[in-house]
Amino acid sequence: MMDPDGDLGQAWQAAAGMLAPEIEARDSDDPTVALGVAGRDRLAVLADRLQESVGTDIGLWLEGVGHAAFDEEDEARLRAQVAHQRQQSLHVDWLDAEEAKTRWPWLGPVRGALWAPAGGGVDPRMLVQALRADAVRLGAALIADRAVAIERHGDLVAAVRGTERYAARDVVLAAGAWSGLLEGLPRPLAVAPVRGAMASLPAPAGIGRCIMYGKSGYLVGRGDEVTVGSTMEYAGFNNEVTAAGLARIFAGASQICPALARAPVTRTWSGLRPVSADGLPILGADPALRGLWYATGHGRNGILLSAITGVLIRQLIVGEPTMIEDLGAYDPARFWQW
Ligand SMILES: Cc1cc2nc3c(=O)[nH]c(=O)nc-3n(C[C@H](O)[C@H](O)[C@H](O)COP(=O)(O)OP(=O)(O)OC[C@H]3O[C@@H](n4cnc5c(N)ncnc54)[C@H](O)[C@@H]3O)c2cc1C
Missing domain, CATH: 3.30.9.10 (D-Amino Acid Oxidase, subunit A, domain 2)
Known part of the structure; x- marks a missing residue:
């Protein structure tokens, strides 16, 4: 289901489309860096497939992303990030001021830059358009209706209610910033x-x-x-x-x-x-209501994580081993264990 109101502030319509997990890392233990790298790889596969299946160019380019340092503090932080990420086998380099100025003469008075050569971007609007067209090609029905409530039968999901009632065995809650507004959720959602x-x-x-x-x-x-x-x-x-x-x-x-x-x-x-609430995506099954799945909370990186999220949620629903083995950091139940 898609909300028929096209202008609520949907994040994908506003997004820059950057694919920069190395640079978006919040700290040295951020699990979304590895997820983001897998997500970028997945988008590269998807870009070719969407070009073939629906003839849409999603504007993927992977020519590198930089992070410039303009003061001593940033230089020290970014140099430490390069050292740490290289130990994790991520491909990042430190460019000194002269190298940075030679590559990007339009930069301000730079002290150096972190360079992530595998980074890049995609056009989020073309990505969404292509995914919708491909879903229809594969037999999906796209229904323009605003979901209002999730209905349950005991501990099983029964339906989604909008202007009509849509019976469903599995429901994936992926309504972005509006995900927590649905009625009938088993517990408040921290988005x-x-x-x-x-x-x-x-x-x-x-x-x-x-x-x-x-x-x-x-x-x-x-x-x-x-x-x-x-x-x-x-x-x-x-x-x-x-x-x-x-x-x-x-x-x-x-x-x-x-x-x-x-x-x-x-x-x-x-x-x-x-x-x-903790800045990490919420991916996986509701701990109590069978058939309810969460794919939300992607914050600043939901375009980067779009393709891998789709793969993981499908694998979880059909019961296949997941491409990323340990999804514990994203478990929806983590907010309700306190
Ligand atoms: C300014 C900006 C820049 C960004 N730049 C980047 C970037 O460079 N790289 C990156 O990876 N990410 C970026 N992001 C983040 C990214 O856009 C989001 O993480 C991502 O779009 C989240 O996807 P989503 O589907 O969960 O939410 P959204 O993109 O907001 O989509 C939610 C969808 O659910 C629909 N919906 C909502 N409520 C209902 C309902 N009740 N019934 C039916 N449908 C409903 C909405 O209409 C919408 O289509 C940026 C975001 C912003 C705002």
């Missing part, structure tokens, strides 16, 4: 909307196609346009773009590329990320 604002500007000369993170935010160059982002704002289900949010984005973006400070802003938008 909150976290707003992210974005803006686009004409690309300053020489940027081309690239993704560069800085101290606060990132820029995504797509030829003649640059997209800059993003905020992490707890503002409920309010999807407005605020002056304060934009001020933070532009400050971060012009530190990365000072020429952007003089560029005209062509567009701004925002979306609501589904963020769980």
Whole structure:
């Protein structure tokens, strides 16, 4: 089922589409780095398959992602991250200031950069369009209706109720930031909307196609346009773009590329990320209500994790061994054991 209202602040419509698990790592033990690398590999497979099956180019490119350091503190942190991630067999390098400036002459006064050569991006809107077309090709019915409640029969899922009642043996709850609003959930779901604002500007000369993170935010160059982002704002289900949010984005973006400070802003938008209480995705079975599955809480990385989530949820439902063996960190039951 898909919500018929096309403009609620759905995260996928706002997303930058970056595939950068090495850079998005929250700390040295973040399990989503390995999940993200598997997710990126899976998207690469999917990109070819979708091109063949429905003729859609999802805009996948994997030419590397950088994270520039502009002060001593960031340099020390990113150098330590490179050392740690290399020990985990991740492919990351440290580029000194001269190398970074040679590669990206438009950078501000940089001290060096972490370089993740396997990183890249995808076009989230084309990805969703292609997946929907492929699902229909494979026999799925896409129903435009807003799910209101989950109905149960004893300890089994029985149906989803929207404007009509849809009987189902298995229900996957994947309603993004709105996942916790459904009636009939066995217990409260710890997913909150976290707003992210974005803006686009004409690309300053020489940027081309690239993704560069800085101290606060990132820029995504797509030829003649640059997209800059993003905020992490707890503002409920309010999807407005605020002056304060934009001020933070532009400050971060012009530190990365000072020429952007003089560029005209062509567009701004925002979306609501589904963020769980501990920041990790929620993937798997409800501990008590059989037939209810969760695929939500993907936070900042739900495009990166889209394909692997689909694979894992299918494997769980049909009872196959999962591609990632240990899914304990994402177990829905973790929030209800305290
Ligand atoms: C500004 C911004 C930048 C981002 N950049 C990146 C990035 O570079 N890389 C990355 O990997 N991720 C990025 N993300 C995160 C990513 O977009 C999300 O993690 C991902 O979209 C979450 O997917 P989702 O399907 O759970 O939620 P959503 O994308 O929000 O989709 C939820 C869907 O459920 C539908 N729905 C909601 N309620 C109901 C209902 N009651 N009944 C039926 N349907 C319903 C909605 O209409 C929507 O289509 C970004 C997000 C934002 C906001």
